[in-house]
Each structure stands twice: as structure tokens, then as C-alpha cells.
Amino acid sequence: MFKKCVFTLLTLFMLPAFAVEKKNVIFILSDDHRYDFMSFMPKAPKFLKTPSLDKMAAEGVHLKNAFVTTSLCSPSRASILTGRYAHHHGIVDNTSPIPEGTTFFPADLQTVGYQTAFVGKWHMGEVDDEPQAGFDRWVSFKGQGRYTDPLLNVDGKKIPHEGYTTDILTDYALDWLDKREQGKPFFLYLSHKAVHAEFEPAPRHKNQYEDAQPDYPKTMDNTEANYQGKPDWVRAQRDSWHGVDYAYHGDLKFEDFYKRYAETLLGVDDSVGRVIKYLEQHGLDEDTLVVYMGDNGFLLGEHGLIDKRNAYEESIRVPMLAWGPGMLKAGSKSEVLVRNIDIAPTILELAGGKTNISMDGESFLGLLKENEDSGKNRDFLYEYYWEHAFPHTPTTFALRGTQYKYIYYHGIWDKNELYDLKNDPEEKHNLIDIPAFQQIRNEMRNDLFDRLAADDAMNVPMRRGSWQAADRLLD
Structure with a gap:
């Protein structure tokens, strides 16, 4: 009996700190929030104020190098919920249905005793807002939804709302x-529509930045020098739906577009503040991990572009913050690459859950707790598949490492790209044809295609175009 007690005590002491008691998790996802639009960031617009996100960074961990593996709503959200690349989970664009047999990691949390809730934008399958397996509570809407007076699906019942x-x-x-x-421990997934275009601030924030002066990026200039070495499609997109000179077919002025984006973000910051305040007031802050991130980045003039989809830093890089006063060291910063496919394994490790999903991502829980770098190579594959509805951006594959990024375009006769991100963070100078960088180019190109081949990922999807907007664009 004595030996059994001793063994039990030793076992408890040897368990990780999180394993003794299950912690709660709140995952907050915003839409199209670029990595540097938080007021504590050095490159944030001087007029922008995000006190709640600033609080998360000051009292928690800022993961400075967080990325998505596909910069598009549905594929990125599916990667978050499965821990898999788009070529594995199969939801490669915003209209792809969820493949039969797909499971999402919250179902694994339920098996280890967690209550789960999904509230907000689902956006997989475009028109589907029906409750999904893995969630005890369900509040969502079809597709992109709308900013005011939404029709919500609440546990299978359609309910109109005002506000x-x-x-x-x-x-x-x-x-x-x-x-x-x-x-019982809980997992809450709060998924916002904001700040997706077309931007619509909350009434209390409307025109708050009307007199502000946007910070135009240096790569926005329409000059030969700025586009030297760039693929032809990039400059051509400047005069399209996703370009600064013809944004949304000329319906938007870039300066107004920029300001409305910043104003719409304020509502998300308010939401984060309300969630954290609730936890503090109800004594849940010591036992709850809050993770905030964006589903993809967003260009605001870089290379003359708006929107996302491409493999440039402003498109693939996202904000990621973790807050948990009872678990994390305040004010921590991490330079380690973290990806959307790493969210699911991280939360599962915290919860002590196991999964049958074959995940591509890896947990970064040690990074959060002790700023421990596993030492594993977190270079990642980026993939975007051409869309009939938005034909301006070609199918794109890229390999993003800690210093270099190699970008390959499929199906067009154009220039590929190679950037030294350490010395050229704004991606001004394409090194693809520079003799001194040929070895790096060849190694990264080979590595990219080796990874694609190993995953059987080079079956580029092609579908019948069915969206009316696409037909109008191509007329």
C-alpha cells in the first residue's frame, strides 16, 4: 500500500503542470486582420488604438512570427480546426464543401470532458450554417454574413437579430x-466576421478615424523601379478588383478603404476586452488560456495590392496573442515560426486530448509556457489555388523559411520569386535571377516540390465556374 501511494505521488509530480487540472480555452478568430495592425506594434498606424489586444500582449505572449498556410477564409479555418494543410483537408477555396468523413479537433475535446461552443463565422461550404459535430453550442450564419441585423443559426434554429x-x-x-x-472545463471558439471587406464599423466607431492620415507603404508607388523584378501579374492586378487603382471596380477610394478597415477593427478589440473582463470578474482568468489570431493577413497597398491570397508577408502573416495569467509569463515574445496548423495540436496537448486526425501541425505549448523552442524545423509550405470568381491571383505555392522565401506560380508564364526576408522584409528585391542566390533558389525549389510530391499535393483542383460575379468579371 505504501509503495502504491509513493508511486501515485511521484506520478503526479512528474506530470506536466497543465496535466494536473484541465484548463479552459477560448480561441478568438478575426477575419483579414493583418499582423501589424495592433497599436503596440512598431509599424502600426500612429492613430490606431487597440487597448484590449495591447493588454493581451503586455500580460501574455506575443507570437511575433505567426502565419497561415493558405491566406483565404475557408482553407485557413479548416486548417485551424484540423491541424492540416489545405491539400490534406480538401477545403481548398471558399466554395469547396467539407469532404465527407472530416472531423474537427473540438470533437476530441468533448471525449476528454470539455464543453464546447462555436459562435460566429463558420464559412466552409459557403452556404452551410448548420450545426457541426464537436460543438455542444452552435451560433453561426451563412457564408460571409453581414455586419448589421444578422440572421443567425442558433442550434439549428434561424433567428433574426438587430444590432x-x-x-x-x-x-x-x-x-x-x-x-x-x-x-467542467470548456472550449469556446469565438469567430468574428470582422474585419472582412466590405468594412462596416460599429456605429460608435464610424468616422472615428475620418481625419487620420494613412501610412502608405513604400511599395505602393506605381513606378518602374518599384516593380522591377516583380511578376507581370502583380502590376496588372493593380488595376483590378484587388488593386489600389481600381479597388472593387472603382467603387472605393483607397484612403477611405484604409480608414474603414481600422475603424471596423475597433469592434473586435472591444470584443476581446469584454471576454477578458468577464474572465477576470468571474475568477476564471487563472484557469483559462485565451488565444487570439487572424484567419489570414491583408495587404493595404503593398505592391499596389489590397486583399490577401498571394504569398507576400502582409498576406500570410497574422496576429497571434496568448493570454493566461495563471499559466503564462507576462510580456513574453517569441520569434519562432508558428502556423495555423499548429493551433489544434497545441490546444489538444493542453487539454490532454488525443486525436485520430493525421495532423501536419505541431504543438507550441512549450513555447507558450517556458518560451521553449523545440528546435524542429518550422519552415512551411504555402498554397493558394486559383479561383474562378477572383481570377486576378494565380495558383501559388511557396516555401517560407526563417530567412528566405521561394514563391512558385503555377499555370502562368511569369517570373517566380525569391526573397531574403532578413535583409529585405518589404520584399522589394526579387533574387530569383541573381547568380549569387542560384543555389538557395534551387535548393528551396527542390524542397518545395519534394514536399508537394511526398504529400501527393500536386493535383491542382479545377472546378466549373458557377458564381455569377465571376461571369461578370470575365464578360
């Missing part, structure tokens, strides 16, 4: 926290 969607979703999230079963 601003970001606020309404936050209300539902906090209401669920109030009504959940006490004493």
Missing part, C-alpha cells in the same frame, strides 16, 4: 459562459 454582428456574437459567447455546466 451590430461583432457585439451580438460576443453577447452569445458570454451568455454561454454564464449558462455552461459549472465544474
